[in-house]
Structures are given as structure tokens and as C-alpha cells.
Amino acid sequence: MKYSKMLIPTLREVPAEAEIESHKLMLRAGLMRRLASGVYSFLPLGYRTFRKIENIVREEMDRAGAQELIMSALIPAESYKETGRWEVFGPEMFRLKDRGDRDFCLGPTHEEIFTQTVKSGVKSYKNLPMTLYQIQTKFRDERRPRFGVMRSREFVMKDAYSFDADEQGLDESYNKMYQAYCSIFDRCSLDYTVVDADSGAMGGSGSQEFMVKSDIGEAQIAYCDSCGYAANDEKAQCLEQKVTVTEPALPLEEVETPEARTIEQLCEFFDCGPENFAKTLIYKADENIIAAVVRGDRELNETKLQNYLGCIELEMADDETIYKVTNAKVGFAGPVGLSIRIIADFEVKAMSNFITGANKTGYHIKNVNIDRDTENIEFLDIRNIALGDSCPVCHEKIKLARGIEVGHIFKLGDKYTKALDCLYLDANGKSQTMLMGCYGIGIGRTMASVIEQNYDEKGIIWPMAIAPYQVIIIPINISDQEQAAAADALYEKLLSENIEVLFDDRKERPGVKFNDAELIGIPIRITVGKKTGEGIVEYKLRKSSDMEEINIADVINRVKNDILKS
RNA sequence: CGGGAUGUAGCGCAGGUGGUAGCGCACAUGGUUUGGGACCAUGGGGCCGCAGGUUCGAAUCCUGUCAUCCCGACCA
Incomplete structure (x- = not known):
């Protein structure tokens, strides 16, 4: 191609809209332009790379035995109503009506549509396993699109769905996709890590994410250099610590702490570190109010808590509710004398003579010892893993990094096939529910991640396989x-x-x-x-x-x- | 959705005591150049985000609104 004939509007200066390197470079190199927040057009040079990535994905999917097809992005509401996701997606779904006032949406993901298609076309175990995929535009009205094509509202995704007769088949289909994903990202010259991910409250037997380590990543990952363990922080397991030092338990003491309600203020007030406190967070789990207790310097892991509780919705309680259950304003809750269900992190069990809220506005209690001062507390792992924690596999020190999720593979089990009656007849003529897996790769995000890992002060350094x-x-x-x-x-x-x-x-x-x-x-x-x-x-x-x-x-x-x- | 910021030429920005707009880059034409973003000359391009209001007069002051970005919350 002659450069003089091509649309390559390179920019000398960085457009004000871009913050991260890949975004700046994609704009500066004339690969794409923004149309609206989270909506981008790819220009000729950018689209060449885009198509090369698509083709790598296509080749590896085909090689793994998956069949390509294409579904409409415009989907009638009925398709999502049966599984309840018309409501679940909420405002994140782009919705519209046709001239007859019928509800439609622009598809955010296609589990239902693929399941319906397989349901109507596959009746016998003889046709299983079957894996179908498409490379197609998805729409999600993100609350906050960011970093250019990293999190956009309209994006191209390769989504594949496998259908199997049994667990063993699902495992095999899943593993094939795992291998295909490795080949795809290898061919794109991406340096990536596969991490265990949370499979959600709705079950499913496993899920892994393909992560590109990067400071701008939106996910936190925990990994261990000595044994290779790696997990999304939602999933990363914190081991129960053995109680090593036991100070003699001192008598409880109520202390007036009028202006101290955050851990930071309390540290100053008591002149000690955050690890000497236990913070008590009041949550609304569906219709129940519960308390979650973690050490002062730890973060509560809502995913772990939600999985344990098995609730659909979990959110921080509002001020009014907190006042009702603790008899105190926000900032003075504590496990001692609290009458609601209390779930505490393992670590709290190992603490002695710590400080918590007194359930009385303006007061905290010193020298709390959880076993002595409370009862009926459920202990489990509900905190986020932290730097230096023990690896749950080999007990070496855990490291933390941020990651960009470029691919996600997921054993869905019968979540959708059951809801939509996607059945087959087994060898005995008996009706069985198919088991499903789903597998996604963000094409644009992959492209941006490659740039994120391959640039210098002069610009992009494309790997040969996807260079325009x-x-x-x-x-x-x-x-x-x-x-x-x-x-x-x-x-x-x-x-x-x-x-x-x-x-x-x-x-x-x-x-x-x-x-x-x-x-x-x-x-x-x-x-x-x-x-x-x-x-x-x-x-x-x-x-x-x-x-x-x-x-x-x-x-x-x-x-x-x-x-x-x- | 909460907090913060910004909207002036394609891009980056200035202007601001109110008097209808400017710089650099880019673009066009002519000339001189030709090994790391050249120089000279000339030229085109703006409802100063939008809508109200104050005023003889608004890019500038006031109100509203929309858009964009960042931090956070939320989320397949």
C-alpha cells in the first residue's frame, strides 16, 4: 500500500482524552477515533491489526473444533426474560423498542441465544459435544467506560459456548478452550497469567481468567512465584492462621472516643496500628442484616461473603439500618453484644485484647477477646488476600499485581440449560440436561494490552503476527x-x-x-x-x-x- | 451514582477589568530545502459546547443544561 493514499492521521500531540499509554498511542498512531464515551471507530491501520487478532482467534477456535456462526446483536426481550437476566442486567443493558412497542436490547452476552439455538437443533447425545462461537459486537452501558478500548460500551468479543452430555465432557471441552486460549495469546506475543477466578454465587465448577499483568489493570491478582498459584483476589484464599502468641486477656474497658470513627482516626486516638482493631461492617444480604468483622487493616471480600451467605444481593447497610441494629451512629459498631448474625474473618479469632466499636455513639471497647466476649460467631475466610500472606498451596509469601482481563473461561454447568430446558436424549433414551461452558476474549482489549506491553518513547512496537x-x-x-x-x-x-x-x-x-x-x-x-x-x-x-x-x-x-x- | 476537573480551529493551548478571537502544530498555494518532526511568504478554517438571563454590547458575569476526562462506588 502507498502511504500517500492511506488514511493514517497520526498526531504529534497527545489528545487530552487519553490517560494510559495504549490509549494515547492508538489515537496518536491513527488506529482509532472516539465517537462517544466508550464508543470507538477503528481506522484502516487499526482495523488491519484488529482483523489479524480476530483471525488468530478464529484459527485457534477452528483448530479446537469449534464452529463459527453469527448471531444478531439485536435481541428480543423474551430471550432474556426466561432466565431472569432482563431484570438482572439492569441499566447496563442497552434497551430499545420497535415500532410496535416491543422490547429489544443490544446483546451484552449471548448465553441464552446460543442455548436456545442448540436446544432447537440438538436432540441426541450423538451430536454432543458441540462448541459454537462468534466474533461479534457486544453492547454494555458501562457506568464508567475508561481507558479507551479497555473498557468500552461497544466492543467486539469472541464468545464461545460448549455443550456437553456430562461433567467429564465439560471438562474436556473446557480444557480444549484453555489450550486454544494459550495459543491465541502466545501468538499475539502477550505476556499473560492464568488465574483462578470466582465462579459466582450461582454455582459452576470452575472459572479462570487470562490476565495481562499491568499497573492499569482493573483486577487485583495474587500469585506465588514458588508454586505457580495465581488467583483473582475475589477468589484468592486466605489461610487460617495458627494462634501463636496469646497475651493474657485483660478486662473489657469502655473508652470515650467522640470524634474517632474511622480506623485512621482511631489509630491516632489510641496511638497504635490498624491491626489492633477489628472493624465491623453492617451489610444487607437480601432481606437480612448481618455483621462482618475483619481486622482493622484488612479489606472485606464481598464475593467470599456473598458466596458463603448464598444471597443474591449484598450491599452495605444504610445509616438508618446501622443505627437500628447497633444503637449507634456509623463508626461505632462492634461484635460485643450485637444481636444480629455475625460473621468474622479467621484472623479475628487469633487477635487478643483488640479494640472495636461499643455499639454506642462516641464509644469504643478495649481488650476484646472474641472467644471470651462474644458467642455464636461464624468464622471463615472473608477478607482480601494481602501482600506477604501465605500462599494457600505452598505457604510461601504471596505477591500481588494488577491485571487486565483479556480472556475468561467458565464452566457454567446447567445454569442456562436447565432454565431453558436445553435437553438431549442419552443412549438409554432418557432425557438429560446439557452442561455448558462459556469462553470470552475481548478483541479490542487484547489489542490494547499488546500495545501496553510493547511500546517505547517513539511509539508502538508491534509483534510481527499482528502488525498492520x-x-x-x-x-x-x-x-x-x-x-x-x-x-x-x-x-x-x-x-x-x-x-x-x-x-x-x-x-x-x-x-x-x-x-x-x-x-x-x-x-x-x-x-x-x-x-x-x-x-x-x-x-x-x-x-x-x-x-x-x-x-x-x-x-x-x-x-x-x-x-x-x- | 458520589467526588474532582475541563469544554475556544483537525490536535495542543492562550485570552477573561464585558467592546464579536489569538498562538503553536496540522492544512492549501508558491519558493528555497532534503538522512531524524525544515525555512520564508501568502491563504483557508471558529454560533468560543448548548440554552436562557444581566447588559447598549457576553468567549468573558449569572443560571440551567449537555458533553468529555480522572478518582471512587457498582458491575459479566
């Missing part, structure tokens, strides 16, 4: 007959060898061309300059700082070689 073009030819002076002719001949030659080449035929100064080539991240750069007469051109890889002069006749082989090697 493999080679860029830069004639230093296009007005120079000899250079122009040599560059053009080289261009035609590369094209005839089916190499994807961008020919920078613009009448620009060399600096402009070099800077654009580096910004858009083309892996191989061939400069046709003053040694053209001697049959010499310059050859440089984007990812390396070495530049060498090679004979024009050797270029083709060199390029082919570098493409093969990558």
Missing part, C-alpha cells in the same frame, strides 16, 4: 529518480512475494517518515537512501536499535527470514 504491515519502505528523497525507482522496484518485489508492505511515498522530510514509521510500529524498516547507487539499503527492526546496510538483492530473503523467525 510487516515492512515499511522509506525512500529518503522521493524526488531523487534513482531512489524512487529503487524503492518502487523493492516495493513491487515484496508485494509479489505476498509480503505486507507499506511504501512511504510521501513528499516528506526523512525525519517525519522515520517518526511516523516508529509511531505506527511497523516491525521491519527498509530505508532507501544515498547508497542506492551501490545497491545498498538500510535494514532495521523496530524492536532493535541495530541498523545494518545490506544488498538490495538480499532484502527479500532477509525479510522472509525475519517474518518466519518471529
Whole structure:
């Protein structure tokens, strides 16, 4: 392709809308433009990479035996009403009505639609297992779209759904997808980690996320270098600590703490660290009010608590409710003398002579010992794992990192197939419910993650497999007959060898061309300059700082070689 | 949804005691240039987010509204 004919609106300056590197670079390199918050258009250069990622996904899905199809993004409400998700999705679903006032939505995910399709088309165990997928646009009206295409409201996702006769089959289908995902992300040159994820209150026997470690990631992951354990922090298990030091239990003492209600204020007031407190959080779990107690310096893990309680909704209680159950304003709740159900983290059991709220506005209690001072407390793991905690597998120190979720694989079991009566007849002619798995990859997010891991101060450094073009030819002076002719001949030659080449035929100064080539991240750069007469051109890889002069006749082989090697 | 900030040319920004708009880059034309974002000259481009209000007069002051971004909350 001739550069002069292409729409590549590179920007020198960073648009004010972008905060993170991948977002800035995607705008600066002319890969995409914003249309509305969380809605983006891909421009020609960006779309080439986008399609390459799609194709890698497609090839690996096909190789794993999955079949591609495409569903409508416009879906009638009935499809979601049967499983209750028309309500569950709430305002996150883009809803609309047709001229006859019938409810529709733009699909946020397609479990129901695939299940219906399989239900009507598959009747016998002989047709199972079956895995179907699509690469299609999803719509979610996110509360807060952010970081460009990382969290957008309209995004392309590959979503696959497997249907099996039994658990063993589901495991096999799941493992095939796991392998396919590894191949996909390997081919995209992504450095990723697979972590255990929470499978939600609705059951399911397993779920894993493919995470790209990055400071801008929205998920916290815990991992262990010595045994390889890795989990999303919603899932990462905190071990029950052995009680090692036991101070003699001191008598309870009520202390007036008029202006201290946060842990920070209390530390100052009592002149001690946050680990000497236990904080008591009042929650509304469906229709019940409960208290959750964790050490002062810990974070409550709502997912763990919700899974334990088995409730549909879990939210912090409002001030009024807190006053009703604790007899005190917010900030003075404590487990001692509290009459509602109390769930405490394991760690609280190991604490001695700690401080908690007194359930009396303006007062705290010192020297609390949970076993002595309270009863009927349920102890379990309800806190977030923290740096330096023990690995639940090998007991070494846990490390923390942030991650971008680029893929998620999930054993759904019979959640949807049961609700929608997706049945098959087994070998005995008996009706059985199919078991389902679902598997997603965000295409745009994957693209942004690759950039997040592959850039320098000059711009993007595309891995060969997904670069918009493999080679860029830069004639230093296009007005120079000899250079122009040599560059053009080289261009035609590369094209005839089916190499994807961008020919920078613009009448620009060399600096402009070099800077654009580096910004858009083309892996191989061939400069046709003053040694053209001697049959010499310059050859440089984007990812390396070495530049060498090679004979024009050797270029083709060199390029082919570098493409093969990558 | 709570907190914070910003809307002036394609991009980045200035202007602000009220008098109908400016800089850099980009763009167009001509010329000089040609190995790391050239120079000179000329030129095109703006309902100053939108709507009300105050005023003889509003980019500027007031009110409302919309949009965008950041932090948080929430969430397949």
C-alpha cells in the first residue's frame, strides 16, 4: 500500500482524552477515533491489526473444533426474560423498542441465544459435544467506560459456548478452550497469567481468567512465584492462621472516643496500628442484616461473603439500618453484644485484647477477646488476600499485581440449560440436561494490552503476527529518480512475494517518515537512501536499535527470514 | 451514582477589568530545502459546547443544561 493514499492521521500531540499509554498511542498512531464515551471507530491501520487478532482467534477456535456462526446483536426481550437476566442486567443493558412497542436490547452476552439455538437443533447425545462461537459486537452501558478500548460500551468479543452430555465432557471441552486460549495469546506475543477466578454465587465448577499483568489493570491478582498459584483476589484464599502468641486477656474497658470513627482516626486516638482493631461492617444480604468483622487493616471480600451467605444481593447497610441494629451512629459498631448474625474473618479469632466499636455513639471497647466476649460467631475466610500472606498451596509469601482481563473461561454447568430446558436424549433414551461452558476474549482489549506491553518513547512496537504491515519502505528523497525507482522496484518485489508492505511515498522530510514509521510500529524498516547507487539499503527492526546496510538483492530473503523467525 | 476537573480551529493551548478571537502544530498555494518532526511568504478554517438571563454590547458575569476526562462506588 502507498502511504500517500492511506488514511493514517497520526498526531504529534497527545489528545487530552487519553490517560494510559495504549490509549494515547492508538489515537496518536491513527488506529482509532472516539465517537462517544466508550464508543470507538477503528481506522484502516487499526482495523488491519484488529482483523489479524480476530483471525488468530478464529484459527485457534477452528483448530479446537469449534464452529463459527453469527448471531444478531439485536435481541428480543423474551430471550432474556426466561432466565431472569432482563431484570438482572439492569441499566447496563442497552434497551430499545420497535415500532410496535416491543422490547429489544443490544446483546451484552449471548448465553441464552446460543442455548436456545442448540436446544432447537440438538436432540441426541450423538451430536454432543458441540462448541459454537462468534466474533461479534457486544453492547454494555458501562457506568464508567475508561481507558479507551479497555473498557468500552461497544466492543467486539469472541464468545464461545460448549455443550456437553456430562461433567467429564465439560471438562474436556473446557480444557480444549484453555489450550486454544494459550495459543491465541502466545501468538499475539502477550505476556499473560492464568488465574483462578470466582465462579459466582450461582454455582459452576470452575472459572479462570487470562490476565495481562499491568499497573492499569482493573483486577487485583495474587500469585506465588514458588508454586505457580495465581488467583483473582475475589477468589484468592486466605489461610487460617495458627494462634501463636496469646497475651493474657485483660478486662473489657469502655473508652470515650467522640470524634474517632474511622480506623485512621482511631489509630491516632489510641496511638497504635490498624491491626489492633477489628472493624465491623453492617451489610444487607437480601432481606437480612448481618455483621462482618475483619481486622482493622484488612479489606472485606464481598464475593467470599456473598458466596458463603448464598444471597443474591449484598450491599452495605444504610445509616438508618446501622443505627437500628447497633444503637449507634456509623463508626461505632462492634461484635460485643450485637444481636444480629455475625460473621468474622479467621484472623479475628487469633487477635487478643483488640479494640472495636461499643455499639454506642462516641464509644469504643478495649481488650476484646472474641472467644471470651462474644458467642455464636461464624468464622471463615472473608477478607482480601494481602501482600506477604501465605500462599494457600505452598505457604510461601504471596505477591500481588494488577491485571487486565483479556480472556475468561467458565464452566457454567446447567445454569442456562436447565432454565431453558436445553435437553438431549442419552443412549438409554432418557432425557438429560446439557452442561455448558462459556469462553470470552475481548478483541479490542487484547489489542490494547499488546500495545501496553510493547511500546517505547517513539511509539508502538508491534509483534510481527499482528502488525498492520510487516515492512515499511522509506525512500529518503522521493524526488531523487534513482531512489524512487529503487524503492518502487523493492516495493513491487515484496508485494509479489505476498509480503505486507507499506511504501512511504510521501513528499516528506526523512525525519517525519522515520517518526511516523516508529509511531505506527511497523516491525521491519527498509530505508532507501544515498547508497542506492551501490545497491545498498538500510535494514532495521523496530524492536532493535541495530541498523545494518545490506544488498538490495538480499532484502527479500532477509525479510522472509525475519517474518518466519518471529 | 458520589467526588474532582475541563469544554475556544483537525490536535495542543492562550485570552477573561464585558467592546464579536489569538498562538503553536496540522492544512492549501508558491519558493528555497532534503538522512531524524525544515525555512520564508501568502491563504483557508471558529454560533468560543448548548440554552436562557444581566447588559447598549457576553468567549468573558449569572443560571440551567449537555458533553468529555480522572478518582471512587457498582458491575459479566
